[in-house]
Amino acid sequence: MKLFMQSVNRVIFVAIITMLVASCKFDISPWETDVGCATLNLEKNLAWLSEIEQASPDQDSFSVAVIGDPQQYPGDLELTVKKINNIDKIDFIVLLGDLAETGVEKEYEWTCKAASHSTKPILAVIGNHDGLAYGPVIWLETIGPYDYSFTYKNTKFVAYNDNKYEFEDVPDKEWLEDEASIAIGEVRNHTIGMSHIEPWDSEPTLTDDLKSFGFDHMFHAHNHKFDYWQKTEVQLPHFITANTLDVKYGIANITPDAISIEQCEPECTTVLPTNR
Amino acid sequence: MRILLLFIVLLFSASAKTATEEFEFQSAGLVGLGHAFYSVTFYDKHTYSIGLGYVPELSDHDDMTLISLKYRYTLSKTYQLDIMDHKIQWRPYSFSVTLLRGEDNDIYKKLPDEIPANYYQPTARRLIFSMQTNFLIKDNVEVYWDWSVLEVGLVNYARNFEFYRDNYRFLGLEGIVSYGVGFRVKL
Numbered sequence: 444m445k446l447f448m449q450s451v452n453r454v455i456f457v458a459i460i461t462m463l464v465a466s467c468k469f470d471i472s473p474w475e476t477d478v479g480c481a482t483l484n485l486e487k488n489l490a491w492l493s494e495i496e497q498a499s500p501d502q503d504s505f506s507v508a509v510i511g512d513p514q515q516y517p518g519d520l521e522l523t524v525k526k527i528n529n530i531d532k533i534d535f536i537v538l539l540g541d542l543a544e545t546g547v548e549k550e551y552e553w554t555c556k557a558a559s560h561s562t563k564p565i566l567a568v569i570g571n572h573d574g575l576a577y578g579p580v581i582w583l584e585t586i587g588p589y590d591y592s593f594t595y596k597n598t599k600f601v602a603y604n605d606n607k608y609e610f611e612d613v614p615d616k617e618w619l620e621d622e623a624s625i626a627i628g629e630v631r632n633h634t635i636g637m638s639h640i641e642p643w644d645s646e647p648t649l650t651d652d653l654k655s656f657g658f659d660h661m662f663h664a665h666n667h668k669f670d671y672w673q674k675t676e677v678q679l680p681h682f683i684t685a686n687t688l689d690v691k692y693g694i695a696n697i698t699p700d701a702i703s704i705e706q707c708e709p710e711c712t713t714v715l716p717t718n719r
Numbered sequence: 720m721r722i723l724l725l726f727i728v729l730l731f732s733a734s735a736k737t738a739t740e741e742f743e744f745q746s747a748g749l750v751g752l753g754h755a756f757y758s759v760t761f762y763d764k765h766t767y768s769i770g771l772g773y774v775p776e777l778s779d780h781d782d783m784t785l786i787s788l789k790y791r792y793t794l795s796k797t798y799q800l801d802i803m804d805h806k807i808q809w810r811p812y813s814f815s816v817t818l819l820r821g822e823d824n825d826i827y828k829k830l831p832d833e834i835p836a837n838y839y840q841p842t843a844r845r846l847i848f849s850m851q852t853n854f855l856i857k858d859n860v861e862v863y864w865d866w867s868v869l870e871v872g873l874v875n876y877a878r879n880f881e882f883y884r885d886n887y888r889f890l891g892l893e894g895i896v897s898y899g900v901g902f903r904v905k906l
Binding site: 468471519545547550575577 | 869874880
């Protein structure tokens with residue numbers, strides 16, 4: 444009997460140790476930077492988007508889902524991308540920042556895990572909370588550059604960092620002007636700017652500058668609620684998407700001639716910009 | 720500072736009859752590659768610790784020192800295990816909460832001047848909730864396994880239980896828990 448109990452003890456002990464070792468990660472500090480998830484990698488998503496574009500060369504109209512601020516609610520982000528998966532007209536998703544709340548590795552991992560349910564490419568733009576702690580390092584290593592651009596079906600998308608408290612000398616207006624300019628012989632229907640924060644109050648003429656550079660529509664997040672406005676005298680529409688809590692997102696319907704915006708909570712209604 | 724003073728008062732007001740002193744060392748579990756604690760335990764249950772830890776230089780940041788204050792509660796339930804003719808006393812559960820502060824230029828204890836007051840919480844301070852399972856292998860030496868969760872992990876887990884349950888193993892705990900190992904020596 445004693446021998447039997449000793450064997451049982453040993454089995455229990457070995458089982459506990461095995462479970463302990465297999466169950467979780469050996470993180471040495473909260474400020475680690477190694478996010479084990481490639482779902483939001485920019486290069487990978489742009490390559491995927493290129494494949495989608497090549498698969499439908501004759502289709503000149505498309506839609507884009509505009510989402511932002513999923514931090515603290517990865518469950519709602521998962522539900523949002525699953526909802527978007529079922530909307531056939533949407534070719535890809537732009538995720539306009541604040542993937543993390545405090546800039547730590549685990550938060551990026553959760554957002555990445557939620558985003559991995561998407562059946563469409565996701566192009567991410569850095570938010571102010573992503574710039575906290577080692578967030579900038581994680582962003583560069585896991586996702587890609589803060590400023591980048593790509594062209595899809597003759598519409599150019601220009602993503603830029605405008606998080607002034609966390610980064611110096613942003614936005615880079617010279618770069619924005621270069622990206623918005625149209626090269627000789629280039630066919631372009633629209634130029635869309637994407638950043639986490641709408642033009643700051645401290646830069647009241649930024650929307651004027653962006654319009655003069657050649658942008659014809661802007662997407663943002665940060666405010667956690669929908670807004671859609673344009674300065675009356677400038678006529679450059681700024682669409683601000685809500686956060687993804689309770690499945691909220693925007694849809695930009697883009698044709699060669701026009702861009703229209705739908706606001707979804709989660710049912711969608713078409714909205715027009717208000718003049719300010 | 721007030722918390723630190725309170726801790727020091729508690730540590731040194733321990734009467735010889737009710738308190739035991741310990742040296743504790745832990746690796747990982749969010750408190751550094753190594754973290755040394757000086758601890759005082761009251762009534763074999765309530766342990767207060769003050770600690771100093773270290774994270775070595777990594778490719779993307781300098782080395783970092785960590786300081787901590789920890790409270791641990793140990794349940795009195797014990798089991799005797801007989802492993803290879805060696806008697807081990809197993810105390811299955813103890814629970815702790817650790818206030819951890821990192822010392823590095825990329826994280827801050829107070830907001831930089833250019834950021835408005837209360838815009839963010841200081842990024843250098845974190846709260847860690849942990850559970851340990853403890854094995855007394857000699858009269859004065861105990862080894863333990865530690866599971867730790869960052870405060871943001873606990874909050875997110877409560878808010879998004881179905882997400883974690885559906886995307887990670889062990890009821891989603893795999894998504895938020897980090898583990899560490901350590902030992903304690905009674906002084």
